[in-house]
Amino acid sequence: MAILELQNVGYSYSGNVKNAKKVLSGLNYEFDKGVVYSITGRSGAGKTTLLSLLSGLTTPTEGKVMFDEKDLSTLDRYDYRSQQVGVVFQQFNLLPHLTVLENIILSMDASKKKFDRPKKEIALEMLNEVDLDESYANKRILKLSGGEQQRVAIARTLSFDPEVILADEPTGNLDLTTQDEIMSIFTKLAHEENRCVIIVTHSPEVAKLSDKVFNLAPLKKGAKVR
Ligand SMILES: Nc1ncnc2c1ncn2[C@@H]1O[C@H](COP(=O)(O)OP(=O)(O)OP(=O)(O)O)[C@@H](O)[C@H]1O
Numbered sequence: 325m326a327i328l329e330l331q332n333v334g335y336s337y338s339g340n341v342k343n344a345k346k347v348l349s350g351l352n353y354e355f356d357k358g359v360v361y362s363i364t365g366r367s368g369a370g371k372t373t374l375l376s377l378l379s380g381l382t383t384p385t386e387g388k389v390m391f392d393e394k395d396l397s398t399l400d401r402y403d404y405r406s407q408q409v410g411v412v413f414q415q416f417n418l419l420p421h422l423t424v425l426e427n428i429i430l431s432m433d434a435s436k437k438k439f440d441r442p443k444k445e446i447a448l449e450m451l452n453e454v455d456l457d458e459s460y461a462n463k464r465i466l467k468l469s470g471g472e473q474q475r476v477a478i479a480r481t482l483s484f485d486p487e488v489i490l491a492d493e494p495t496g497n498l499d500l501t502t503q504d505e506i507m508s509i510f511t512k513l514a515h516e517e518n519r520c521v522i523i524v525t526h527s528p529e530v531a532k533l534s535d536k537v538f539n540l541a542p543l544k545k546g547a548k549v550r
């Protein structure tokens with residue numbers, strides 16, 4: 325059973341008004357747990373837009389996004405966003421003056437989820453999952469390299485144990501070796517922990533390392549609603 329499903333999904337910026345800019349149309353696709361997906365496509369094809377539909381940040385103007393067989397637009401999207409789905413951004417969105425541990429615990433607090441162990445203990449375990457040892461816990465974000473910051477961003481996402489992980493160009497700023505290391509973390513999260521991992525990428529290497537590739541073809545230039 326698919327964890328996320330696109331049912332005839334379309335999206336126009338500024339809704340259904342005349343001259344609205346149609347970015348996505350008629351998308352049907354299923355995303356399963358245990359699988360790493362890459363979403364590829366030219367710049368402007370609508371990849372980030374699709375990710376924001378999958379993350380519940382925006383609702384489609386046509387069709388439905390189904391999560392666990394339920395229409396996402398009918399669910400509490402705050403709960404969905406803070407508990408079921410973890411989003412990793414290219415720019416990490418970490419708070420630079422706080423420490424690694426503070427950044428992770430902040431997002432655990434924000435999720436309002438009940439944790440069965442002290443948050444600090446879970447946070448340290450998540451660091452271990454992304455191959456950062458405990459000595460990183462009290463370092464400030466601004467003292468870390470790009471690859472280390474990306475690991476912290478992933479650890480932060482994992483801290484509330486989401487079933488789905490969405491990442492927008494997570495390796496865009498990283499060298500090839502670091503890119504491979506980050507990809508092996510994502511692969512482990514899907515294959516060993518049965519999460520659904522969806523990565524937007526321009527990188528052919530990242531696409532090659534994922535299990536399935538979903539290529540987004542751009543709509544015809546100037547496509548208008550109706
Ligand atoms: N807030 C917005 N209002 C209007 N149009 C937008 C908005 N955001 C994006 N667009 C347009 O929608 C189209 C798709 O944008 P999107 O950011 O989803 O593309 P992308 O595939 O992620 O591109 P890139 O690879 O460059 O990140 C683009 O033509 C963009 O100009």
Ligand SMILES: [Mg+2]
Nearest residue numbers: 371372373492
């Ligand atoms: Mg984008």
